[in-house]
Amino acid sequence: MTCSLRRARLAIPSLALLSLFCFAIPAFPQGPKPIPAEKPWMNSTLSPDERADLVLKEMTLDEKVALLHGVGMPTDDPVTPENAPSNRGVGYAVGVPRLGIPGIDMSDAAYGVRSSGVNGRYSTALPANVAAAASWDPEAAYEYGALIGRELRAQGFNMTLGGGVNLTREPRNGRTFEYLGEDPVLAGTLVGKLIAGTQSQHVIGDIKHYAFNDQESGRNSVNIHIGKRAARESDLLAFEIGIATGHPAAVMCSYNRLNGDFACENQYLLNEVLKKDWQFPGFVVSDWGGTHSTEKASAAGLDNEQPGRFSFGDRYKIAVDAGKVPVTELDDHVRRILRSMFAVGVIDYPRLRSVVDPFAGFETARKIEESGIVLLKNNKAALPLDAAKIRTIAVIGAHSDVGMISGGGSAQVDPIGGNAIAAPGQGATRWQEQIWFPTSPLKAIQARAPKATVTYDSGADPAAAAAVAKAADVVIVFAYQWESEGMDLESLSLPLHQDDLIAKVAAANPRTIVVLETGSPVTMPWVDAPAAILEAWYAGSDGANAVGNVLFGSVNPSGKLPNTFPKSEADLPHPNLTKPGPESEHFSGPVSPETRAAGLPPFEVTYDEGVKVGYKWYDAEKKPVLFPFGYGLSYTSYKYAGLQATSDKAVKVTFTVANTGARAGAEITQVYAALPASAQEPPKRLVGFSRVNLNAGEKKTVTVEIDPKYLSIFDEEKNAWTLLPGDYTLMVGGSSQSLPLKAVINLK
Numbered sequence: 001m002t003c004s005l006r007r008a009r010l011a012i013p014s015l016a017l018l019s020l021f022c023f024a025i026p027a028f029p030q031g032p033k034p035i036p037a038e039k040p041w042m043n044s045t046l047s048p049d050e051r052a053d054l055v056l057k058e059m060t061l062d063e064k065v066a067l068l069h070g071v072g073m074p075t076d077d078p079v080t081p082e083n084a085p086s087n088r089g090v091g092y093a094v095g096v097p098r099l100g101i102p103g104i105d106m107s108d109a110a111y112g113v114r115s116s117g118v119n120g121r122y123s124t125a126l127p128a129n130v131a132a133a134a135s136w137d138p139e140a141a142y143e144y145g146a147l148i149g150r151e152l153r154a155q156g157f158n159m160t161l162g163g164g165v166n167l168t169r170e171p172r173n174g175r176t177f178e179y180l181g182e183d184p185v186l187a188g189t190l191v192g193k194l195i196a197g198t199q200s201q202h203v204i205g206d207i208k209h210y211a212f213n214d215q216e217s218g219r220n221s222v223n224i225h226i227g228k229r230a231a232r233e234s235d236l237l238a239f240e241i242g243i244a245t246g247h248p249a250a251v252m253c254s255y256n257r258l259n260g261d262f263a264c265e266n267q268y269l270l271n272e273v274l275k276k277d278w279q280f281p282g283f284v285v286s287d288w289g290g291t292h293s294t295e296k297a298s299a300a301g302l303d304n305e306q307p308g309r310f311s312f313g314d315r316y317k318i319a320v321d322a323g324k325v326p327v328t329e330l331d332d333h334v335r336r337i338l339r340s341m342f343a344v345g346v347i348d349y350p351r352l353r354s355v356v357d358p359f360a361g362f363e364t365a366r367k368i369e370e371s372g373i374v375l376l377k378n379n380k381a382a383l384p385l386d387a388a389k390i391r392t393i394a395v396i397g398a399h400s401d402v403g404m405i406s407g408g409g410s411a412q413v414d415p416i417g418g419n420a421i422a423a424p425g426q427g428a429t430r431w432q433e434q435i436w437f438p439t440s441p442l443k444a445i446q447a448r449a450p451k452a453t454v455t456y457d458s459g460a461d462p463a464a465a466a467a468v469a470k471a472a473d474v475v476i477v478f479a480y481q482w483e484s485e486g487m488d489l490e491s492l493s494l495p496l497h498q499d500d501l502i503a504k505v506a507a508a509n510p511r512t513i514v515v516l517e518t519g520s521p522v523t524m525p526w527v528d529a530p531a532a533i534l535e536a537w538y539a540g541s542d543g544a545n546a547v548g549n550v551l552f553g554s555v556n557p558s559g560k561l562p563n564t565f566p567k568s569e570a571d572l573p574h575p576n577l578t579k580p581g582p583e584s585e586h587f588s589g590p591v592s593p594e595t596r597a598a599g600l601p602p603f604e605v606t607y608d609e610g611v612k613v614g615y616k617w618y619d620a621e622k623k624p625v626l627f628p629f630g631y632g633l634s635y636t637s638y639k640y641a642g643l644q645a646t647s648d649k650a651v652k653v654t655f656t657v658a659n660t661g662a663r664a665g666a667e668i669t670q671v672y673a674a675l676p677a678s679a680q681e682p683p684k685r686l687v688g689f690s691r692v693n694l695n696a697g698e699k700k701t702v703t704v705e706i707d708p709k710y711l712s713i714f715d716e717e718k719n720a721w722t723l724l725p726g727d728y729t730l731m732v733g734g735s736s737q738s739l740p741l742k743a744v745i746n747l748k
């Protein structure tokens with residue numbers, strides 16, 4: 001079109017010349033836009049910092065303060081002149097239209113774009129973040145983030161609020177499904193890739209909740225106590241790696257207090273660690289309602305209050321006018337926001353509403369789920385199922401006739417097609433109501449066993465379900481544990497008598513396969529009874545097809561656990577989760593806005609397990625577990641050999657892994673290190689991993705280079721990572737408890 005118009009104008013006669021001309025024209029038909037003399041910051045050859053400085057010089061005090069806060073929650077609030085240009089997400093900061101700086105339009109997007117249903121838009125629900133973590137696949141994490149970025153942009157947003165990376169220190173945390181497991185190296189690497197994927201779409205990326213919001217109970221008031229070394233080597237290390245890997249433009253500070261101060265006004269967290277030690281150049285946004293002061297928060301390093309402006313609106317301006325907030329401090333906040341917008345490209349590539357491609361989204365969601373499903377048990381090769389040999393299949397429980405459960409709270413994605421367990425046209429998503437995605441395991445199973453009679457039983461009556469099970473060739477029981485932001489799990493046991501259901505069904509028919517839909521680990525008093533167990537997590541928009549493909553073997557399972565499954569809650573570092581008293585849970589009666597902003601009185605939780613999160617705890621305490629970190633079976637088998645460890649410039653391990661079975665598969669190879677005794681660390685820590693595709697019979701050489709930080713301890717006195725001299729044992733294998741290869745290197 002462009003070519004023919006130009007040809008007409010320029011009257012170029014020959015086709016050959018025309019094609020030359022067509023190839024020569026740039027992506028923008030008119031060529032790059034000229035840079036207006038009055039807006040020199042539109043020159044994209046300048047650095048983000050230079051561009052931010054040029055804008056800053058032109059801004060009035062009001063314009064600067066306007067960038068520091070939100071204007072309410074457009075999702076809930078009526079349309080006002082300030083939020084009218086927004087996309088009606090959960091947060092909006094008006095830009096500086098006069099200077100060509102757009103508003104920052106924020107949406108939650110943990111496993112897909114939130115609240116799109118009310119706006120008549122489509123969003124793909126990816127499998128829960130914990131499922132992506134189970135794939136141990138940095139490329140899949142990138143694709144996960146890129147899909148979210150594409151859909152945000154297509155819907156008109158330019159900032160995500162995803163990127164959750166709190167460690168699973170407390171597995172009953174109701175947001176475990178939104179996070180990436182218990183290990184900082186795995187979680188940090190994957191969240192970094194996810195963020196890089198999102199930002200590749202010119203959408204501002206975010207990493208959250210910084211830091212130690214590891215339980216939901218009393219999250220607005222809890223005061224977490226932990227020492228600096230343990231903090232830096234655990235939860236903060238996950239953030240450090242995530243930020244270094246993905247360069248998110250934003251960090252969301254969390255609701256809780258840490259060692260006495262709220263995270264969003266915590267000098268140590270924001271200024272000392274994030275901005276000074278890690279040299280983070282982006283901006284800190286408060287969690288929603290997590291700002292508790294003006295001067296203190298500003299001085300500690302908070303850059304942007306969301307969703308409102310109680311502390312960073314008029315009060316901020318007054319504080320600047322009164323000299324209580326230095327102008328240099330104000331300018332630093334503004335500069336950080338502007339430079340981030342330039343760095344990610346939201347100014348050069350303005351958000352552009354277009355069309356979400358739900359078909360491509362389903363395919364990506366399915367593939368990631370397929371690589372994250374974990375086969376926990378498979379006695380006598382009960383799986384994969386051979387459709388040709390099965391006459392009857394009983395499918396039981398968890399609404400598996402119509403759908404699969406999803407994780408709730410601000411992560412909740414509206415299902416394309418509505419809630420599977422609601423009447424057609426009903427089923428809007430509401431805070432803390434379960435949403436079942438219309439992806440039917442029953443249909444997926446029937447489609448893969450067309451000649452078999454496939455029946456469904458709800459499982460409501462375990463005895464009746466057992467009778468159905470007894471009559472079938474094969475039984476597939478679906479069981480779930482729903483979780484959501486704003487609550488913690490009562491326990492790690494399956495709720496609603498599902499333990500009883502599984503026990504009775506498996507007793508009636510030994511060819512029982514259990515499929516779990518959970519975000520957190522589960523205890524399994526019935527673990528010995530069924531023939532096979534699959535952990536499918538919250539499986540996303542096309543979860544049933546992914547589960548069907550694994551059950552019938554067109555996909556070989558390859559996921560490995562990103563969280564330890566303990567035998568019992570008595571084995572957790574904190575067998576009982578500490579909950580707030582009533583005074584720390586809610587304000588009683590009407591309170592002034594000042595009191596509300598200042599926050600609830602604290603209650604204390606001490607992380608005395610320190611760095612011993614997840615497997616590090618069970619290893620150190622010598623507690624046997626149900627299924628260890630890094631564990632997962634396959635339909636084929638792998639053999640490890642030939643470990644060599646070298647430490648010339650960097651520490652590297654090289655080994656071979658062979659597929660010794662008859663099917664292609666992907667093996668997640670893991671490298672752990674035991675530090676010298678002088679380090680006084682838990683017995684081992686993950687220091688590297690690599691997901692390796694192997695055809696049947698194929699053998700590959702794998703090299704993993706280990707970041708020296710992963711072998712170091714955090715020295716509080718030096719305030720630095722320190723590699724201690726001594727012997728390091730490097731261990732390689734397919735799970736934290738199956739490490740057949742060992743080598744010792746001495747580091748000076």
Ligand code: BGC
Nearest residue numbers: 090108161208287288410485
């Ligand atoms: C959550 C954040 C979320 C924000 C906006 C908060 O309650 O903790 O994760 O991004 O709300 O919805």
